[in-house]
Amino acid sequence: MSEEQDLIEEDEELDLSTLPDDELVLQMHDDLYDGLKEEIEEGTNILLSRGWSPDKVLSEALVEGMRIVGIDFRDGILFVPEVLLSANSMKGGMGILRPLLAETGAPPLGKAVIGTVKGDIHDIGKNLVGMMWEGAGFEVVDIGINNPVENYLEAIEEHKPDILGMSALLTTTMPYMKVVIDELGNQGIRDDLIVLVGGAPLNEEFGLAIGADAYCRDAAVAVETASSMITQRRESTPAIPQAAA
Amino acid sequence: MAERNKRGRSGGGREARQAARSEPVTQGVPYITRKVPVYEVLDEEGLALIENNAETILQEIGVEFRGDVEALQIWKTAGADINSERVRIPRGLCKNLIQDNAPAEFTQHARNPERNVRIGGKNTVLVPAYGSPFVRDLEKGRRYATLEDFQNFVKLAYSTPYLHHSGGTICEPVDLPVNKRHFDMVYTHMRYSDKPFMGSVTAPERAQDTVDMAKVLFGKEFVKKNTVIVSLINANSPLVWDSTMLGALKVYARNNQACVVSPFCIAGAMSPVTVAATAAQLYAEALSGMAFAQLVRPGAPVIFGTFSSSMSMQSGAPTFGTPEPQLVLYIVAALARRLGVPFRSGGGLNSGKIADAQAAYEAANTLQHAMLAGVNFMLHTAGWLEGGLSMGYEKFIMDIDQAGMMHEFMKGVDLSENGLALDAIREVGPGQHYLGCDHTRTNFETAFFRSSVADNNSFEQWEVDGSLDTAQRANKIWHKMLDDYEMPAMDPAVDEALLAFIQQRKESFPDANY
Ligand code: B1M
Numbered sequence: 240m241s242e243e244q245d246l247i248e249e250d251e252e253l254d255l256s257t258l259p260d261d262e263l264v265l266q267m268h269d270d271l272y273d274g275l276k277e278e279i280e281e282g283t284n285i286l287l288s289r290g291w292s293p294d295k296v297l298s299e300a301l302v303e304g305m306r307i308v309g310i311d312f313r314d315g316i317l318f319v320p321e322v323l324l325s326a327n328s329m330k331g332g333m334g335i336l337r338p339l340l341a342e343t344g345a346p347p348l349g350k351a352v353i354g355t356v357k358g359d360i361h362d363i364g365k366n367l368v369g370m371m372w373e374g375a376g377f378e379v380v381d382i383g384i385n386n387p388v389e390n391y392l393e394a395i396e397e398h399k400p401d402i403l404g405m406s407a408l409l410t411t412t413m414p415y416m417k418v419v420i421d422e423l424g425n426q427g428i429r430d431d432l433i434v435l436v437g438g439a440p441l442n443e444e445f446g447l448a449i450g451a452d453a454y455c456r457d458a459a460v461a462v463e464t465a466s467s468m469i470t471q472r473r474e475s476t477p478a479i480p481q482a483a484a
Numbered sequence: 485m486a487e488r489n490k491r492g493r494s495g496g497g498r499e500a501r502q503a504a505r506s507e508p509v510t511q512g513v514p515y516i517t518r519k520v521p522v523y524e525v526l527d528e529e530g531l532a533l534i535e536n537n538a539e540t541i542l543q544e545i546g547v548e549f550r551g552d553v554e555a556l557q558i559w560k561t562a563g564a565d566i567n568s569e570r571v572r573i574p575r576g577l578c579k580n581l582i583q584d585n586a587p588a589e590f591t592q593h594a595r596n597p598e599r600n601v602r603i604g605g606k607n608t609v610l611v612p613a614y615g616s617p618f619v620r621d622l623e624k625g626r627r628y629a630t631l632e633d634f635q636n637f638v639k640l641a642y643s644t645p646y647l648h649h650s651g652g653t654i655c656e657p658v659d660l661p662v663n664k665r666h667f668d669m670v671y672t673h674m675r676y677s678d679k680p681f682m683g684s685v686t687a688p689e690r691a692q693d694t695v696d697m698a699k700v701l702f703g704k705e706f707v708k709k710n711t712v713i714v715s716l717i718n719a720n721s722p723l724v725w726d727s728t729m730l731g732a733l734k735v736y737a738r739n740n741q742a743c744v745v746s747p748f749c750i751a752g753a754m755s756p757v758t759v760a761a762t763a764a765q766l767y768a769e770a771l772s773g774m775a776f777a778q779l780v781r782p783g784a785p786v787i788f789g790t791f792s793s794s795m796s797m798q799s800g801a802p803t804f805g806t807p808e809p810q811l812v813l814y815i816v817a818a819l820a821r822r823l824g825v826p827f828r829s830g831g832g833l834n835s836g837k838i839a840d841a842q843a844a845y846e847a848a849n850t851l852q853h854a855m856l857a858g859v860n861f862m863l864h865t866a867g868w869l870e871g872g873l874s875m876g877y878e879k880f881i882m883d884i885d886q887a888g889m890m891h892e893f894m895k896g897v898d899l900s901e902n903g904l905a906l907d908a909i910r911e912v913g914p915g916q917h918y919l920g921c922d923h924t925r926t927n928f929e930t931a932f933f934r935s936s937v938a939d940n941n942s943f944e945q946w947e948v949d950g951s952l953d954t955a956q957r958a959n960k961i962w963h964k965m966l967d968d969y970e971m972p973a974m975d976p977a978v979d980e981a982l983l984a985f986i987q988q989r990k991e992s993f994p995d996a997n998y
Contacts, residue, residue, distance in 0.1 A: 318797040319752075358686075358728065358998060360720050363753045367800045385726075410617040410628075410656040411686050414997035439873050440617035457799070 256285050264300050271304035274324025276331040283332045293339040301332045305374050313459055326374035333376055349469045352394045353404035354382035356415040361408035371458040388422045401469050407438045417449035433468045512645025515601045516608040519896030522858035525814040537764040539575045546572035547772045551727030558779050578775035585778040588824045590785040593712045595701060596678035601648050604826035609861050610887050612641045612651035613868040613875055619655050621877035622959045629655035635672050639969045640880060640962060642677035646887035647866060652682025655875040661995035666690040667986045670697050678972040683715040688731030695739045700981050711742050711785050719747035719769045721754040737777045737784035744828045745773035746789035750802045753795055759808055763815040766790045787861050788820040789828035802871050804833035805846025810853040817857035830854020831864025832883040835871050839878040839955040843869055847883060855890050881958035885937040892933045936961060
């Protein structure tokens with residue numbers, strides 16, 4: 240009992256602003272791991288106030304912290320509800336950094352629109368993918384379930400994402416992913432987007448056959464694929480000033 | 485069957501015995517009638533607590549009926565409080581609607597009346613697995629299912645005496661256009677089997693097509709007065725009914741056909757992680773769905789269907805054959821009995837990828853608990869693999885072997901003179917053996933269940949036989965069953981009418997893959 244109290248007191252006493260930079264960053268890795276959103280927001284602000292560039296806060300404190308979370312999720316040490324809290328904390332930090340990053344012209348980590356296709360209401364997997372993407376620092380617009388092609392087009396128009404993610408769990412609805420991809424082609428915007436698809440009844444072959452850029456078998460793969468494909472694209476296309484976006 | 489030898493003794497010698505012993509058993513009982521009591525895990529107080537919480541959920545939180553204006557109107561007229569799509573239902577209303585109208589038991593007719601099944605009460609109907617996009621067997625591995633696979637499984641389900649029903653979407657024939665494959669699936673059930681079957685639910689017009697095909701098969705008047713289709717209507721837990729499912733439910737209920745009103749949930753994502761809370765939420769959802777069916781058509785047969793699974797909190801994947809969902813199953817089965825409606829749950833559920841030990845023991849866990857709990861309609865009895873993503877040929881055979889054992893178990897204990905067999909014990913006396921006594925000679929053939937899959941031989945014999953594992957032995961069995969399959973007869977005029985109906989409907993709109 241008294242030990243527990245000691246711990247609580249220790250927690251209360253921890254004043255992030257008293258920590259030197261290197262220790263603060265390590266503490267933020269722990270706080271991300273423990274899903275402490277307010278502490279992450281506080282830490283982010285402290286580092287910024289000490290003159291850290293938003294870019295550096297992002298990569299050294301947040302992205303690195305979430306990388307560790309990702310590893311322990313993969314290895315079965317962290318559970319889904321815990322990762323959800325971590326992702327939320329990441330989202331908190333990103334909320335502060337995103338406008339600053341935009342000002343400096345640094346490319347954002349990535350923006351994704353994700354939704355389950357028309358006729359399908361399965362969303363547990365899609366929600367996990369969205370959560371993991373947020374954890375990786377992406378800005379995620381979740382358009383929910385049962386989406387006709389118009390919903391995807393509207394969301395793309397409005398949010399200008401790097402990635403379009405589609406989920407389908409029914410063999411009766413997965414062909415609809417092709418309807419969406421074909422329509423992107425008709426509208427001449429297919430190549431502006433990385434299209435990733437997932438859902439248990441799909442497989443790699445199906446993903447390629449319908450013209451997606453990749454099939455993602457689970458949420459962790461969705462993160463890896465999204466990150467690597469965004470990097471690849473940015474390397475292969477010369478940076479164009481994204482004034483309009 | 486081999487001819488009797490002509491010399492005339494009643495035993496008939498080797499030829500006759502060989503013929504009798506190699507004859508496959510195809511004609512079993514039309515369904516199981518249990519003589520073993522149900523097992524329960526909660527007492528009166530516990531069950532009442534869950535019922536009370538379910539009523540609180542309906543009244544205070546409510547259930548959403550999404551994308552269906554008519555449904556909201558129906559609920560409003562019935563006295564529910566409607567706010568946007570949220571329907572809050574006064575305490576006791578659902579229960580009264582169900583108890584005043586829904587049948588406690590009903591018969592689903594098959595085209596062969598000997599195969600009619602009685603759903604509810606002490607009866608259990610065993611049904612193949614449902615919904616897999618993939619199939620798997622030892623030769624060809626895992627692949628998308630086709631119509632041929634679908635036909636194969638209908639043939640296998642027809643050929644075994646241990647399944648009483650042909651099922652529904654046994655596997656999804658992805659080689660056919662999405663908006664037309666239901667015609668071929670329903671026709672396959674009707675033509676390749678004479679057992680009862682399930683209808684299409686993926687769109688209201690597909691449900692209507694199923695009803696119209698049933699009218700061709702059974703006659704319009706017959707379908708009006710009798711239940712010939714049972715269909716699976718899933719809730720979208722937590723606390724949502726979606727327009728697709730509501731649309732199909734309305735079509736079937738209006739036609740007096742049965743719906744398995746099923747909140748199926750992965751606890752942790754779709755319901756709280758605890759057993760009691762999951763049971764209360766499932767019960768509330770089922771009450772709202774079954775009561776809705778009664779509002780659409782008073783007296784429409786419904787089956788309280790549910791099964792829950794737990795979730796791997798480390799990945800989000802559904803898990804099967806684990807202990808907590810079995811507790812939920814026992815509770816919900818008891819609630820269905822108290823309410824007075826038939827109950828669906830169970831099946832050979834598992835997360836195994838192949839027909840291995842995991843697949844077998846997880847399946848056995850669910851099958852046995854479901855039987856003891858008193859399930860009346862056991863969907864997913866045979867074939868299920870990979871959390872429902874794959875239908876296994878070998879697994880199908882392993883599961884029907886278990887189904888056979890459940891038939892025997894449910895017969896309970898024979899307390900007749902023959903069962904008690906005091907005479908045999910007198911005859912043999914101390915220190916002798918029973919192998920040759922009268923009682924054994926009269927009873928040995930049927931005394932013990934004989935598994936067609938298990939190998940009980942010595943190690944050496946097993947080795948001589950090729951060292952086959954369970955799946956390899958099951959593989960031989962399903963091949964033989966398909967080779968031996970004979971299509972049940974059908975009046976050619978009816979067959980033609982069915983095919984004509986299908987052709988006319990298929991031609992009336994273009995193929996689409998959504
Ligand atoms: C970039 O974008 C990406 C990237 C990766 C992506 C991605 C998107 N989306 C997913 N991923 C990937 O990452 C995720 C995380 O690792 C993974 O996501 P998953 O979704 O695979 O995994 C989740 C974490 C957990 N898995 C799940 O959530 C799905 C599990 C199963 C059991 C399942 C569930 C839970 C449900 N169901 Co449905 N359901 C089944 C499923 C069988 C199965 N084992 O998959 C399946 C898919 N269902 C099926 C059926 C038949 C149906 N279901 C229905 C309803 C439901 C529930 C509502 C009860 C519920 C969904 C609840 C919800 N909110 O999502 C009905 C349809 C409703 C509709 N209109 O859509 C109904 C038609 C049943 C009925 N007759 O009422 C079957 C498919 C049939 C077919 N034709 O293909 C099915 C295989 C089960 C079965 N054997 O019947 C990856 O796939």
